[in-house]
Amino acid sequence: xxxxxxxxxxxxxxNSPQKKEVISQESVQxxxxxxxxxxxxxxxxxxxxxxxxASLLGTAALMTNSDDVNANTEWAEHFQGxxxxxxxxxxxxxxxxLERRYSREYEKDVTVATTDAEDGVLFGYALNIQKxxxxxxxxxxxVEENNQSRGDEQEIEWIRVLKMEKGEFTPERMNDGYPGDFxxxxxxxxxxxxxxVLEGEHYYEPEEVPEADSxxxxxxxxxxxxxxxxxxxxxxxxxxxxxxxxxxxxxWCIGCRMxxxxxxxxxxxxxxxxxxxxxxxxxxxxxYLGNRPRMKGVVEKCTFCIQRTRQGRxxxxxxxxxxxxxxxxxxxxxxxxxxKILASKRVFRLKAEMNTYPKFFYYVD
Amino acid sequence: xxxxxxxxMNRVEIRAIATMLFxxxxxxxxxxxxxxxxxxxxxxxxxVQKEVEPGLPNVVCSPVTGAVLWWGDPYDGTxxxxxxxxxxxYSTAEALVKPREEQLTLIQICGVxxxxxxxxxxxxxxxxRKLTMHQDxxxxxxxxxHGRGAIWCLDCHxxxxxxxxxxxxxxxxxFNQPQKLCGKCHGPVYRDWREGIHxxxxxxxxxxxxxxxxxxxxxxxxxxVQHGARNSGFAAIPPEAAPKLPKGMENADHERHHGxxxxxxxxxxxxxx
Numbered sequence: 001x002x003x004x005x006x007x008x009x010x011x012x013x014x015n016s017p018q019k020k021e022v023i024s025q026e027s028v029q030x031x032x033x034x035x036x037x038x039x040x041x042x043x044x045x046x047x048x049x050x051x052x053x054a055s056l057l058g059t060a061a062l063m064t065n066s067d068d069v070n071a072n073t074e075w076a077e078h079f080q081g082x083x084x085x086x087x088x089x090x091x092x093x094x095x096x097x098l099e100r101r102y103s104r105e106y107e108k109d110v111t112v113a114t115t116d117a118e119d120g121v122l123f124g125y126a127l128n129i130q131k132x133x134x135x136x137x138x139x140x141x142x143v144e145e146n147n148q149s150r151g152d153e154q155e156i157e158w159i160r161v162l163k164m165e166k167g168e169f170t171p172e173r174m175n176d177g178y179p180g181d182f183x184x185x186x187x188x189x190x191x192x193x194x195x196x197v198l199e200g201e202h203y204y205e206p207e208e209v210p211e212a213d214s215x216x217x218x219x220x221x222x223x224x225x226x227x228x229x230x231x232x233x234x235x236x237x238x239x240x241x242x243x244x245x246x247x248x249x250x251x252w253c254i255g256c257r258m259x260x261x262x263x264x265x266x267x268x269x270x271x272x273x274x275x276x277x278x279x280x281x282x283x284x285x286x287x288y289l290g291n292r293p294r295m296k297g298v299v300e301k302c303t304f305c306i307q308r309t310r311q312g313r314x315x316x317x318x319x320x321x322x323x324x325x326x327x328x329x330x331x332x333x334x335x336x337x338x339x340k341i342l343a344s345k346r347v348f349r350l351k352a353e354m355n356t357y358p359k360f361f362y363y364v365d
Numbered sequence: 366x367x368x369x370x371x372x373x374m375n376r377v378e379i380r381a382i383a384t385m386l387f388x389x390x391x392x393x394x395x396x397x398x399x400x401x402x403x404x405x406x407x408x409x410x411x412x413v414q415k416e417v418e419p420g421l422p423n424v425v426c427s428p429v430t431g432a433v434l435w436w437g438d439p440y441d442g443t444x445x446x447x448x449x450x451x452x453x454x455y456s457t458a459e460a461l462v463k464p465r466e467e468q469l470t471l472i473q474i475c476g477v478x479x480x481x482x483x484x485x486x487x488x489x490x491x492x493x494r495k496l497t498m499h500q501d502x503x504x505x506x507x508x509x510x511h512g513r514g515a516i517w518c519l520d521c522h523x524x525x526x527x528x529x530x531x532x533x534x535x536x537x538x539x540f541n542q543p544q545k546l547c548g549k550c551h552g553p554v555y556r557d558w559r560e561g562i563h564x565x566x567x568x569x570x571x572x573x574x575x576x577x578x579x580x581x582x583x584x585x586x587x588x589x590v591q592h593g594a595r596n597s598g599f600a601a602i603p604p605e606a607a608p609k610l611p612k613g614m615e616n617a618d619h620e621r622h623h624g625x626x627x628x629x630x631x632x633x634x635x636x637x638x
Contacts, residue, residue: 108420109420131599133599133601133602134604135430135432135602135603135604135605136604136605136606136607137427137432137434137605139605139608140427140434140605140606141434141435144425144434144435145435152609155608155609157608160608202607202608203607203608203610204604204607205604205606205607206604207603208601208602208603208604209601209602209603209604210597210601212595284420309570312569312570312571312574313439313568313569313570314566314567314568314569314570316435318567318570319435319436319439319565319567320433320434320435321565322404322405322406322432322565322584322599322602323565323584323599324563324564324565324566324579324584327561327562328570329570329571329572330570330571330572333571333572335454335572336570336571336572337560337561337562337570337572340560340561340562341562344562345562365557
């Protein structure tokens, strides 16, 4: 078929009307005279299965010019490069394509930023574990900001708030497990989901928090300097940005979930199903590496709200914390709030012995 | 027949009532369809939901607790904080506060309506006396949980100008700047607050960024900072909803009651069914 007419993979450049005309006529006539240009993607895949790669691209080009929002972009997205290897022009093109799709899908003006790291900035986070009352507002604010899937079918939250037991270990309680009431829960098989295997409890629901004899430990991505998740990624789609956050190019994620296994902080989440993001709740200010809508089969995690922090704004969880336990700033600025905490408070990092060098610090007054 | 007529009458009545209710609902919807949320402390920092730009709400509130979860505009309704008595890492243009006096409904009238500086008589000495008024306005005023008996009303409230607070020299402090009052005793906390490592700020993270500072009374109730046996400065609040259980799990401690693959097989009945 028309091989010479489709020389490159960059699909949205096919703007010349004649070319479009030729391709669409050929494809439609040859394979399916009945449906016009707005055929569903599934049908096309079916039709196209026997074709050569070049004609596949021809069909893709046709789809790019059709009215079917999802078909357009999903085709083009399959052929886009790894974000880190893209030129500025390619990034621009990719982002514009995504903005078009999201804007139509969510019926609002969606922007997808590609703001780069600023020189002289390294993001750091500090959390006062003594102050946290376990109200979970951070986890919910994060969902408001970062367009996670919500609802009964698939709920994703990047922040877990663990309820921990105050008190001490005693000989009598050595075999009770920890935390006492729930025991060490392990296991799970084909018939049963694995239980809570973490120290601490996620699902507490008292009338009011904090409860007596409990303290709370929120955990999310620690934005490690030496991230185990990055080491294991077979397609190098997750990597560490220069200002600290470990990010994911969702389009290159193959969903192998190696990173989930490698992360010592249980920070990564997987979209097992199609994410459910209601139009009216969708946050239209997005970043390519941050809170743009995800698809089924990709991993996601906290990015220190890259779409906000690269524009100068505090992360959503910092702003929402009613007790001011969460602090954020530039680790390279000696006058920043985090640096003052590192200088004057008692600080620890979670699992520091793993040499991951987290940029997330816990402290007490 | 009578019965039927009665029935019809009833229906007419019901319809009339329904119409009235509907109209009431409509007028309510048009009059005040406002969503009132609270920021940090319940009943202390109310904020009414509105649009700051088309499609951008000033706040997004939790459907579970009514707490603000997200700020569309962190500087909405703020003003410059003004000078602090001791220098800190900030400039007045960067530091904003939300005026507290707007939240205190009686503050506008209490200075003119009753306390005019002469009447009621100004206390001659600072010996605490039993409070006879204001239990209605300040429900916890009779049981002051602050200072463990070492302070009383007029250590914080101005003796003659009741819509002001008072500093160590008897000068007035605005209710918008309670930190000047609280800092009199709570030195280390005040210092941390000035440095930005105590309390809450929203806005820009940069050291010279524009920030809204939350002042003391937005988070702490000055009449009850101890909260009884809890002895905590922050009141207990209802938490947001728990995360959903992983698919296939019936409850968080299911395995404790029914055993698990690696645990005791005694209660593990489900697997065999």
